[in-house]
Amino acid sequence: MLRIGKLPIAVFALFIVAFPWIAHKVPPIENYTDIMIFVGIYCLITLGLSLLMGYAGQISIGHAAFYGIGAYTSAILTANYGLDPWLCMFFGIILSAVVAVLVGAPSLKLRGHYLAMATLAFGIIVYIVFNEETAWTGGPDGMTGIPGLSLLGFAFDSVDRYYYLVWIFVFAAFIFTANLIQSDTGRALRAIHASEPAAGAMGVDISGYKLLVFVYSAVLASLAGSLYAHYLNFINPSTFDLFFSIKLLIMIALGGMYNLWGAIIGAGLITFLSYEWLHYFEEFEVIVYGAILLVVTIFLPKGLAGTPEIVEGWFRK
Amino acid sequence: MNFIGEDNILEVNRVNMAFGGLMALSHLSFKVKRGMIKAVIGPNGAGKTTLFNIITGSFPPTEGSIIFKGMPVEHLKAHKIAHRGISRTFQTVELFDNMTVLENVMLGCHTRIRTSFLASGLRLPMARKKEAQIREKAMKILKFIGLAEKFKDPADSLPLGEQKILEIGRALAGDPDLICLDEPAAGLNETETYVASSLIRAINAKGITVLLVEHDMKVIMNISDEIVVLNYGQKIAEGSPDQIQNNARVIEAYLGSG
Numbered sequence: 001m002l003r004i005g006k007l008p009i010a011v012f013a014l015f016i017v018a019f020p021w022i023a024h025k026v027p028p029i030e031n032y033t034d035i036m037i038f039v040g041i042y043c044l045i046t047l048g049l050s051l052l053m054g055y056a057g058q059i060s061i062g063h064a065a066f067y068g069i070g071a072y073t074s075a076i077l078t079a080n081y082g083l084d085p086w087l088c089m090f091f092g093i094i095l096s097a098v099v100a101v102l103v104g105a106p107s108l109k110l111r112g113h114y115l116a117m118a119t120l121a122f123g124i125i126v127y128i129v130f131n132e133e134t135a136w137t138g139g140p141d142g143m144t145g146i147p148g149l150s151l152l153g154f155a156f157d158s159v160d161r162y163y164y165l166v167w168i169f170v171f172a173a174f175i176f177t178a179n180l181i182q183s184d185t186g187r188a189l190r191a192i193h194a195s196e197p198a199a200g201a202m203g204v205d206i207s208g209y210k211l212l213v214f215v216y217s218a219v220l221a222s223l224a225g226s227l228y229a230h231y232l233n234f235i236n237p238s239t240f241d242l243f244f245s246i247k248l249l250i251m252i253a254l255g256g257m258y259n260l261w262g263a264i265i266g267a268g269l270i271t272f273l274s275y276e277w278l279h280y281f282e283e284f285e286v287i288v289y290g291a292i293l294l295v296v297t298i299f300l301p302k303g304l305a306g307t308p309e310i311v312e313g314w315f316r317k
Numbered sequence: 318m319n320f321i322g323e324d325n326i327l328e329v330n331r332v333n334m335a336f337g338g339l340m341a342l343s344h345l346s347f348k349v350k351r352g353m354i355k356a357v358i359g360p361n362g363a364g365k366t367t368l369f370n371i372i373t374g375s376f377p378p379t380e381g382s383i384i385f386k387g388m389p390v391e392h393l394k395a396h397k398i399a400h401r402g403i404s405r406t407f408q409t410v411e412l413f414d415n416m417t418v419l420e421n422v423m424l425g426c427h428t429r430i431r432t433s434f435l436a437s438g439l440r441l442p443m444a445r446k447k448e449a450q451i452r453e454k455a456m457k458i459l460k461f462i463g464l465a466e467k468f469k470d471p472a473d474s475l476p477l478g479e480q481k482i483l484e485i486g487r488a489l490a491g492d493p494d495l496i497c498l499d500e501p502a503a504g505l506n507e508t509e510t511y512v513a514s515s516l517i518r519a520i521n522a523k524g525i526t527v528l529l530v531e532h533d534m535k536v537i538m539n540i541s542d543e544i545v546v547l548n549y550g551q552k553i554a555e556g557s558p559d560q561i562q563n564n565a566r567v568i569e570a571y572l573g574s575g
Contacts, residue, residue, distance in 0.1 A: 176438040183437030183444060184451065187424050191413050198411035200395035201373055201404065203428030203491055212434060 004178040004260060012264075016167050020160045032276075034159050037231060039271045040166035044224040046251050046263035047173050048217030053249075054257035055181070055189035056213045058108070061245050062119030065126035066096045066218040068240030070225025072143075075235055076136055079145045086149075089226040096222035097215050104214040109207045111196070115214070123245050130237035142236025149230045162231055169227065173220055178260055189213065247274070250289050253296050256303020265304050325384075326351040326495055326526050327372070332381035332391075334367055334550070341367040342378070342550040349495070354517065354527040356537045358561075359547035360570060365530040366408055368547070369497050372528070373405045374398040386494065399428050404493035406484040408500045408530075414473035418464055418483060421472050422455035425490025430454070455490060462486040462516060478509030485516060495526045502533045514540050538562070546570065 020033045045063055052058050073092035077083045103122050107114040130137050137143065149156045149165065156162045180186055191199040192206055200206055229235050247270060255266025270289075278285045300306060327349040334342040342364045349355045357365050371378045374395035383391040390398055404425075413421050430451050436444040459465040462482050467475065475483060481501055488496050501517065502510045514536050521527050521540075531537050537544065538558045546554040546561060548570040554561055561567055 179440040180434070180438045183440075183448065184423075184427065184430075184432045185434055185437045187416070187420060188427060190415050191424050191427075194413040194415045195411045197375065197395075198407065198413065199424075200375075201399055201407075202425050202487065203396045203399035204424075205394075205396045216434075 004182070008261070009174075013171065016171075020163055033163050035272060035275050037159070037163050037166050038275065039268050040163070040170045041224045041228050041231075042248070042251065042267040042271055043170045043264050044173055044227070045217075045221045045248055046255070046267045047170075047177050047260065048213075048220035049248055050252050050255070050257045050260065050263040051177060051181070051189075052213050052217045053252055054259075054262075055186070055193055056210045057193050058210055058214065059113060059116040059249070060119040060214070060217065061116055061242070061249070062103075062121075062123030062126070063217065063221045063248050064240045064242065064244040065119075065123040066100065066221035067225040067228070067244070068126055068130055068237070069096050069099065070222030071229040071235050071240070072130065072137055072225075073222075074226040074229045075143045075146045078147050078230075079143055085147060085226075085230055086151075089223065092222045092226050093219050096218045100215040100218035101211065104211050105207075108210045108214065115210075119245075120242075123242055127237060127241055130240060137237070140237060142234060144234050146229050146233045146235065148233065166227055166231075169223065173223075174260060174264070181260070185209070185212075247289070250293055252303075253293055254303055256300075256305030258302055259305035262303045262305035269304075324350060326386060327528070328382075328384040329368070329372070330382045330384065332368075332371065332378045332383070334364070334371060335379045340550050342371075342547075345381070345547070345550070345552055347545050347552060347555060349526060349528055350543075351494075351526055352521075352524060353542040354521050354529060354540055356529045356531060356541035356544045357547060358531065358534075358537060358544060362549075363547040364550040365547060366499060367550075369405065369499050369528075369530060372398075373403055373497060399491060399493075402492070402494035403497065404488035404491050404495070405497040406481070406488050406499055406501060408503065410477070410480045410484060412472040412480055412484060412487070414471070416472055417468065418470050418472055418475065419452070419455055419459065419468040421483060421487050422458050422490050423451050425458075425487035426451045426454055428491035458486050458490050461489075461519075463512075478505050478512070481505065481509075481513060482516060485513075485520070489520065489525075493525060495528060496520065497528045497530075499530050500532060501529070502531055502536050510536060 019036060023029050023033045045067060049060065049063055052060060070092040073095055074085065074088045077088040077091060078085050103118055104115065107118040131140050156165045188199065188204045188209055191202065191204055192209060196206055251266035251270045252263060254269060255264065256262030274285065278288055281288055296303060302309065325348045329345055329347050332342055332345045333340065345368065357368060359365055370376060371391065372383055374393050374397065377391055382389050385401060385403060390401060413424060416424070430447055432444040432447050456465065456468065459468055462485065464479060464483060464486065472480070472483060485498065485501065498517065501513050505513060510533060517527060517540055529541060541558060544556065544558060544561045545552060546567050553566045553570060554564045
């Protein structure tokens with residue numbers, strides 16, 4: 001559950017580095033590099049969210065809103081005011097963190113799933129704001145003219161370049177989160193998960209840590225939103241609706257919330273399903289997600305990342 | 318200058334605790350001198366665990382105050398009280414069963430040594446140094462309580478007796494001034510009970526004040542300096558083990574009036 005081995009990270013890093021090169025060689029998967037950019041963007045969100053769900057034991061049904069706040073902050077400040085994209089990304093993060101404190105602080109002081117309800121309402125409100133504040137957001141038509149990203153004159157203007165940029169962020173977030181779990185902070189989170197009365201009695205500030213993790217997950221979602229906006233150069237509100245928040249939860253349930261690899265596996269599979277493999281089902285796609293959620297909760301409560309444990313159990317018998 | 322703090326580490330002043338219409342504690346007052354082992358006894362439902370929960374901040378009393386080292390703490394949350402120097406164990410073992418023996422004790426150090434969010438995430442040298450400190454301290458405590466060899470085992474794989482001992486170790490890791498033990502001998506066999514009582518004495522010898530709830534009279538009479546007796550949320554007697562053993566009201570509460 002805990003140790004994030006160096007070898008799996010190295011193997012995975014190698015795979016990510018080599019992926020665009022392989023995709024170019026194999027025509028049927030040539031467009032997969034583009035999809036992998038979205039996988040990376042969603043991984044940023046699911047990493048934070050799995051920490052929130054698996055370790056702090058809280059559910060957020062409103063992370064599409066933080067994703068949207070990041071995207072719109074970047075879009076509005078760059079397209080309308082011409083500010084530096086990196087600076088706007090940073091502003092988006094600050095705004096998301098402040099909003100997360102405002103939403104999270106009152107609901108995380110209470111025991112139980114109040115955060116789920118608060119974020120559900122919050123997500124819907126933010127979605128309405130994106131649609132109605134036409135002067136700022138362009139309303140349902142969305143916004144165009146969002147510039148791409150460049151650093152010191154190097155423009156991330158091709159799919160391959162943007163791919164590497166996004167995955168550098170993902171690796172940074174993955175390592176930061178893995179360090180966190182294996183530190184004193186992670187121990188405190190696991191203690192909260194195991195027994196709140198005992199954690200409190202040992203000096204762990206329960207609502208403080210839950211809030212910290214919620215804010216961290218909001219910051220990652222906001223960063224993902226900014227990366228999304230600068231990649232597509234166009235955003236509209238439908239990307240940030242309630243269904244996306246639920247899709248994120250399905251990613252985490254499928255991958256497994258007690259293991260950081262689960263966040264990556266879940267984001268990868270669901271993204272490829274929805275972008276590539278489920279076209280055939282058209283609007284019945286939703287039923288497939290429902291079936292996945294059903295099967296996973298019944299047969300794989302720890303998600304796909306928990307299967308090695310199950311297999312190990314068979315052999316022990 | 319705090320003269321109260323010099324002598325009495327803990328004062329319970331006219332504490333009332335009502336759960337709806339039920340008075341779990343009424344007008345309870347007593348003091349705990351620094352450095353002693355004080356036991357709280359009483360029949361089931363007398364309010365002993367409620368008292369512990371109030372002292373350690375699980376919930377505030379309906380009325381009254383708790384003074385710890387000269388400062389009122391009854392309004393503080395559990396983690397703040399832990400930082401002030403009160404630690405506890407639980408009647409039904411509340412170990413972190415998703416952690417190893419060592420990690421349980423390491424978590425106990427949380428009140429004294431902590432790393433910040435950023436330092437942990439970036440794995441700064443400072444964070445690594447602190448983590449090593451925490452580990453070293455936790456190992457020292459495991460040696461003290463005699464569980465050093467099992468440091469790698471999952472906490473829930475230990476037998477009940479050792480789980481109770483481990484809980485005491487975890488509580489010690491925060492360097493408390495006062496440790497509240499809720500039935501440390503409950504469910505233990507004779508050997509385990511002997512180990513637990515010697516450990517409590519050893520903790521006390523380190524200068525840590527012990528407040529103890531226990532049903533095992535042999536343990537109580539053996540190790541405590543003073544005893545408070547509760548019945549239906551009220552104090553019915555207080556004194557040395559000898560005084561309590563001969564107190565008519567205590568005998569009546571335990572055996573019923575005949």
